[in-house]
Amino acid sequence: MPLHTAPDVERIHRTAPALDAPFADVMAGSARWEIRVHDHGFAALVDSMPRMVPTLAGQAPTADFAIVQAARVSYGAGTKKISEDRGLIRYLMRHRHSTPFEMVEFKFHMAMPIFVARQWIRHRTANVNEYSARYSIVADRFYHPALEHVRAQSAGNRQGGAEIASAATAEEFLAYLQRVEEQYADYQRLLEKGVSRELARIGLPVSIFTEWYWKCDLHNIFHFLSLRLDEHAQQEIRDYARAMYALIKPIVPVACEAFEDYRLNAMHLTALEIEALRSGRALASDNKREQAEWDAKRARLGV
Numbered sequence: 001m002p003l004h005t006a007p008d009v010e011r012i013h014r015t016a017p018a019l020d021a022p023f024a025d026v027m028a029g030s031a032r033w034e035i036r037v038h039d040h041g042f043a044a045l046v047d048s049m050p051r052m053v054p055t056l057a058g059q060a061p062t063a064d065f066a067i068v069q070a071a072r073v074s075y076g077a078g079t080k081k082i083s084e085d086r087g088l089i090r091y092l093m094r095h096r097h098s099t100p101f102e103m104v105e106f107k108f109h110m111a112m113p114i115f116v117a118r119q120w121i122r123h124r125t126a127n128v129n130e131y132s133a134r135y136s137i138v139a140d141r142f143y144h145p146a147l148e149h150v151r152a153q154s155a156g157n158r159q160g161g162a163e164i165a166s167a168a169t170a171e172e173f174l175a176y177l178q179r180v181e182e183q184y185a186d187y188q189r190l191l192e193k194g195v196s197r198e199l200a201r202i203g204l205p206v207s208i209f210t211e212w213y214w215k216c217d218l219h220n221i222f223h224f225l226s227l228r229l230d231e232h233a234q235q236e237i238r239d240y241a242r243a244m245y246a247l248i249k250p251i252v253p254v255a256c257e258a259f260e261d262y263r264l265n266a267m268h269l270t271a272l273e274i275e276a277l278r279s280g281r282a283l284a285s286d287n288k289r290e291q292a293e294w295d296a297k298r299a300r301l302g303v
């Protein structure tokens with residue numbers, strides 16, 4: 001058939017939803033579900049795939065349906081009982097059978113400071129469209145933590161913050177941020193003098209906000225969340241990850257329950273750790289970090 005020929009619409013077979021399973025919108029007719037993060041940030045869910053799903057009597061419409069639908073391709077059978085669907089999703093999660101989770105996608109609109117966006121963008125499996133500071137003027141919005149949220153450098157973790165900094169040091173830090181933010185007036189003045197937007201922006205700090213649309217499938221969102229909800233991730237990106245998780249959880253509740261049980265709150269044991277546990281002997285490693293990790297796991301296990 002030549003490429004320019006329109007499809008013969010009469011030959012498209014359209015399947016109507018079964019009468020006992022009317023279709024419903026997983027976002028209940030909303031265009032946007034938004035959670036504010038910090039002073040100027042937000043995470044907003046703007047779309048879901050699937051969006052319309054069959055509803056079973058007495059059940060809220062959820063996109064868990066699409067995971068089960070894909071997984072059952074081998075059987076050729078439709079959705080079974082709720083309990084069987086839950087068992088299947090939990091089995092898939094436990095056994096890292098990940099492709100059915102890729103059948104669900106979520107699209108977000110987000111505003112976050114550039115230092116958070118830099119960590120976020122490392123997650124390569126998403127589709128991203130970011131605000132262009134070459135094309136548009138960057139708004140006067142900065143991440144400015146509250147005094148009680150200024151963290152001191154952790155002694156044990158070179159990459160992390162620990163306890164709260166002393167009030168005097170925190171005040172000095174916030175005054176420094178204030179001076180940096182005041183330079184926004186120079187950015188504006190130089191734009192007005194004719195400096196191009198693409199160059200004028202290079203003096204802006206990483207605390208200024210950017211925005212983007214970010215679309216990703218559920219398997220890779222779970223991967224993102226397992227890394228960015230973790231206590232080793234920076235607090236600010238964890239705040240966004242928590243908001244994102246709160247937005248998707250009502251839409252894929254069974255998948256999220258499985259994610260929490262088998263990944264987020266689960267624990268991986270190395271071969272050395274299993275041997276130490278089995279034999280009751282010390283961990284066969286003189287690596288300090290590995291030993292500390294084992295101590296933390298033992299504390300969690302209560303052994």
Ligand SMILES: Cc1cc2nc3c(=O)[nH]c(=O)nc-3n(C[C@H](O)[C@H](O)[C@H](O)COP(=O)(O)OP(=O)(O)OC[C@H]3O[C@@H](n4cnc5c(N)ncnc54)[C@H](O)[C@@H]3O)c2cc1C
Pocket residue numbers: 122123124125126220223224227228232233234
């Ligand atoms: C606490 C923490 C500290 C970090 N510190 C640093 C740091 O100091 N410096 C730094 O540079 N980064 C750092 N990172 C970023 C980190 O190294 C990863 O780049 C980031 O977490 C994204 O992980 P990912 O590649 O698994 O995820 P994604 O890019 O979302 O990819 C998901 C999965 O898809 C697969 N995949 C994607 N792309 C490819 C590919 N091209 N080839 C093969 N497989 C692919 C992989 O299985 C991957 O795990 C840190 C991350 C965390 C959570």
